Amino acid sequence: MAAAAGPVPLPRGGDTGLHYDRYLREVIDFLEKDQHFREKLHNTDMEDIKLGKLAKELDFVSHHVRTKLDELKRQEVNRLRTLIKAKQDLEGGNAVDHQALLKQFEYLNHMNPHTFEVDDLDRLIKSATKDLENYDKERHEEFKKYEMTKEHDRQEHLKTLDEDERKKEEEHYEEMKKKHADHPKVNHPGSQNQLKEVWEEGDGLDPEDFDPKTFFNLHDSNGDGFFDEQELEALFTKELEKIYDPTNEEDDMVEMEEERLRMREHVMNEVDSNKDRLVSLEEFLVATKKKEFLEPDSWETLEQNQAYTDEEMKEFEDHLVQQEQDLYQKADDLQKQRDELERQQEQLNAQKVELQQLHHEQGAHQVQEQEPEPQVQQHTPQEHHEHQDPAQQGLPQTHQDLPPGHQDAAHDQPNLP
DSSP states (O other), X not given: OOOBOOSOSSOOSSOOSOTTHHHHHHHHHHHTTSHHHHHHHHTOBHHHHHTTTTGGGGGGSOHHHHHHHHHHHHHHHHHHHHHHHHHHHHTTOOOOOHHHHHTTOTTSOTTOOSOOOHHHHHHHHHHHHHHHHHHHHHHHHHHHHHHHHHHHHHHHHHHTSOHHHHXXXXXXXXXXXXXXXOOOOOOOTTSXXXXXXXXXXXXXXXXXXXXXXXXXXXXXXXXXXXEOHHHHHHTTHHHHHHHOOTTOTTOOHHHHHHHHHHHHHHHXXXXXXXXXXXXXXXXXXXXXXXXXHHSOOOOOOGGGSOSSOHHHHHHHHHHHHXXXXXXXXXXXXXXXXXXXXXXXXXXXXXXXXXXXXXXXXXXXXXXXXXSOOOOOOOOOHHHHHHTSOGGGTTOOXXXXXXXXXXXXXXXXXXXXX
């Protein structure tokens, strides 16, 4: 029969690195508060958990726990919707189908955003198990990329130096590598020698009194009867301090964390027989009786194992060149788009000026058409008489105006000087 799973079939302690880590831990914490579920968890092996048998026990947990799980799920769905909305805003604000995008989050049933059901627990366990297995692989890939980037930047820096400066820089680089490699012997992780050193230097106990069961209980920090990944990694601190010092130029703390990950993976592969990512007391005690525990091989540290091959470095360099070309092409395309937009803007401005001029001319023409023509004022005889000079009223203006018989008399009168 497979060994029983621990109180939690998933990592405890520090952050798992999963984007739903908080949701995962809150669900587990509340489930463990239910006595029935906790007992089932203790007595269920990892294979049955992966097959979904444990999830069915959710139907028997208390109403209070189920109500809290419903609330946790609603909060998580709202968090995911907020993330989708933020991503939508960054990418242009186009309309988005939230239900379709929620499908990518396989660890919960998005079709029912209100209540936490058996299917939700089954999805959560399976997704976390799969994602955690992939998480370590992704961390190794990220570290490899980090190391190749570091080497690429170093080579690019050398290209900017003259011959003498480049020679000095290369000598300094080799000196730092040599200093980093000059450290005390590193014990094989999980071996008797390594654990005895923790027992003596960390716990302050006599190495002659080393007892595996006592050691396990001392370092099972949460007292659940299991070593989780974080508790295991804490055991390697003494070994890592032999290699890395944050105050030393030659020591890279990113590399230290990769070394810690390598050590933990190695011990898990050797000791975790049921592959539940936990080490039970039983598994630990069995491992302490193996030859690998008593007579381990030497441990090869990172400086003895380059993180990447020459072929991988070449592919990485080619990828960087392609990225650079793509960026130049994108910049060129953006400049062309900008030039075209400026040209269109100039055309629009010219059309605007033409329209304004046309509008002005049409307005002036309409004003001219609306102005009234000048009218000649006509007067009645009476009005004409009233407007004559008073001195001239009643006086004939010419001889043609004289009564008949007087015209000749006026004509015969001599002109006065």
